[in-house]
Amino acid sequence: MPSDLRPSLDGRINSHQPLLSSKDGQPRPYDSPPRRQSLSRRSTFHERDPAVAAATSTRLRYAYASVFLVLSLISFCIQTETAVYIQAQLHWEKPYCMLYFTHSSWVVLWPTQLLFLRIQKRHLPFKTFWQRHMEHLRQTAQMVRFRTLHPTGRQATESPWPHMFRTTAFVTCALTVAGGSWYVAVNLTTASDLTAIYNCSAFWAYAFSIPLLHEKVRMSKVVAVGVAIAGVLVVAYGPGAESQGGRDDGGRARFLGNIIIGVGSVLYGFYEVLYKKVACPPDDTSPGRGMIFANTFGSMIGAFTLCVLWIPLPILHWTGLETFELPTGEQAWMLAISVLANACFSGSFLILISLTSPVLSSVAALLTIFIVAIVDQLLPPPMNSPLSGTAIAGGLLITAAFMLLSWATYKEMSEEQRKKLEEDDVAESDMDD
Numbered sequence: 001m002p003s004d005l006r007p008s009l010d011g012r013i014n015s016h017q018p019l020l021s022s023k024d025g026q027p028r029p030y031d032s033p034p035r036r037q038s039l040s041r042r043s044t045f046h047e048r049d050p051a052v053a054a055a056t057s058t059r060l061r062y063a064y065a066s067v068f069l070v071l072s073l074i075s076f077c078i079q080t081e082t083a084v085y086i087q088a089q090l091h092w093e094k095p096y097c098m099l100y101f102t103h104s105s106w107v108v109l110w111p112t113q114l115l116f117l118r119i120q121k122r123h124l125p126f127k128t129f130w131q132r133h134m135e136h137l138r139q140t141a142q143m144v145r146f147r148t149l150h151p152t153g154r155q156a157t158e159s160p161w162p163h164m165f166r167t168t169a170f171v172t173c174a175l176t177v178a179g180g181s182w183y184v185a186v187n188l189t190t191a192s193d194l195t196a197i198y199n200c201s202a203f204w205a206y207a208f209s210i211p212l213l214h215e216k217v218r219m220s221k222v223v224a225v226g227v228a229i230a231g232v233l234v235v236a237y238g239p240g241a242e243s244q245g246g247r248d249d250g251g252r253a254r255f256l257g258n259i260i261i262g263v264g265s266v267l268y269g270f271y272e273v274l275y276k277k278v279a280c281p282p283d284d285t286s287p288g289r290g291m292i293f294a295n296t297f298g299s300m301i302g303a304f305t306l307c308v309l310w311i312p313l314p315i316l317h318w319t320g321l322e323t324f325e326l327p328t329g330e331q332a333w334m335l336a337i338s339v340l341a342n343a344c345f346s347g348s349f350l351i352l353i354s355l356t357s358p359v360l361s362s363v364a365a366l367l368t369i370f371i372v373a374i375v376d377q378l379l380p381p382p383m384n385s386p387l388s389g390t391a392i393a394g395g396l397l398i399t400a401a402f403m404l405l406s407w408a409t410y411k412e413m414s415e416e417q418r419k420k421l422e423e424d425d426v427a428e429s430d431m432d433d
Contacts, residue, residue, distance in 0.1 A: 058414040062406075064287050065355045069364055072348035075341045076368045077375055082338035092331045095183030096322055100309055101335065103176065105343040106302030109295040117292075140293045143281045167278050168300040169308075174271040175301065176309060181264025188257025196236035197261045199369070202228055202362040204269025209359055212277050218412070221359065224405035228363045231397030235369055238390030272358035280354045283413075284420055287355060294350040302343075360409045363402050370395030 079102075087093050114133070121129050141160035142151050182198060206225050209215040279297045281290055316322040327335050352361045373395065377387040 055414050057417050058410060061287050061355045062410060064291065065352055068348040068351045072345050072352060073368055073371055075344035075348065077371050079338050079341035079345055080372050081375060082334050082341065086331060086334050086338065090331045090334065092327050094322055094325065096180065096312060096316055097324065099179055099183060100305065100313065101339050102342045104302055104306040105339040106298045106346055107306055108343055109347045110299035113292065113295045137296055140281050140289055143285060144279060147282060149282055149285065168304050171271065171275055171279060172301045172304045174267055174274060178264050178267035178271050181260050185257040185261040188253045189261060190254060193258050194261055196233050197258060198265050199232045199366055200229055201265045201269040202366060204266050205272045205358045205362040208270050208273040212273050218408060220408040221405060224401045224408065225363065228366050228398050228401035231394040231401060232366060232369065234397060235391055235394035238394065272353060272362055276353050276358050290354040291351050294354040295347050298347050298350050357409055360405050363405050366398045367402060370398055
């Protein structure tokens, strides 16, 4: 876990530069370097190669992203297998209650992160550490709110938290509806339809990224997303794929289930782009700052879920749609494993979106289909299932799509970073003149 005081590529944070000024007690104008710089520092600034600096910055982002990608895949696999075991073998089938517990567990992300940061900075007095960390979060929240690294003096004096609380409520509701649609549709439609339709969220993430994030339509990305969805369709509908499920009522329940999961697919793609749009700092923010705020915002989602979204539980109980019943014995500790694994996955996934893009993160999530299929083959009976040639073919298509999209995104991020650095060089030259 990166420290919020670790030096970053853009030189904004270091352990010797306090976040609070020493004279008037007012916050410094964020963590930008002083306007007056030494001659040697300006010389170094002008001598840097924007292309090299951009490549270095992008490689650092991808290095962090690769770590959290692996962590997200492992934790998602654990969460999926335990959730299936709880419902299929232990017969604790409480969809909304499980969703509530799962999303509420995100509240542990920030305290866990704070513990890691405190261990890294244990030489600091706790009061100093706490003040720096909270000022760091406040500065980042201002960057998120005003979509700039350097808010104006008036903007910097406004508290960002009321805006962030409203943003948290909006994003959490989108996530809850999208996630809840899966649990509603699971008993209405087939497993094949459920897998294929829900995982088309990668397409919707790209579709929403174009108007909301101003992404350019690039053929490499279009092809990568298309190949990924083709891989999902092969897994879902290929020979040997599971296609049973739903109710035997002439297909009406299956049609309704497909409509519900289709809406959920659109909303999940929208949630990923919405999070990038309204809850992530600007792309040229240092990776460490982005990762720290991603975990903080994830905890805000968990806190909102814990404090507000319990309301449907008594309603579902009174109407008989889902009788409230706490898990006991093996159900309880297996649910605890599943919930904590999901918190780990979700924190890693939010960081992945913050460091890269919703499209790449969404396609990366499709890799879990292949990984879960492999794990299913290794499990003991009756939970195991054979790994078919169809699953292998679909998994290879998804993997190829992810590699293609990773390369396309890497080139795009490097190019955008290079242009930004060149613009900064021109602005600095004009200031010197």
